[in-house]
Amino acid sequence: ALLQTALANAATVDHQFTHYGEVRADIITVKTTVAEVDRAMADMTTQIQAQINDVTAVLEDKLTATVNAEGATAIHTLNTGVKV
Numbered sequence: 001a002l003l004q005t006a007l008a009n010a011a012t013v014d015h016q017f018t019h020y021g022e023v024r025a026d027i028i029t030v031k032t033t034v035a036e037v038d039r040a041m042a043d044m045t046t047q048i049q050a051q052i053n054d055v056t057a058v059l060e061d062k063l064t065a066t067v068n069a070e071g072a073t074a075i076h077t078l079n080t081g082v083k084v
Contacts, residue, residue: 024051039068056083 011032018025026049034041045062062077 022053025049039066041066054083057081058083 011030014027014029016027026047028045028047030043030045032041032043041064043062043064045060047058047060049056049058051057058079058081060077060079062075062079064073064075064077066073
């Protein structure tokens with residue numbers, strides 16, 4: 001889903017992965033920048049995942065900075081999860 005959204009927004013995507021049978025490890029970094037007449041936005045999302053069979057551990061780190069006529073925001077979000 002992260003890759004599909006990135007490609008729809010013309011973002012820069014870096015995907016590194018390796019696998020050996022049922023063992024897999026991924027790192028996906030998506031960078032998006034927008035500069036328009038009345039707003040600017042920079043966003044970077046990094047997702048790392050390790051998986052063996054049905055057991056998965058995932059971390060997603062998202063940084064977003066925006067500025068427009070109403071003000072500015074800077075948001076840092078970290079999500080973690082384990083599926084057994």
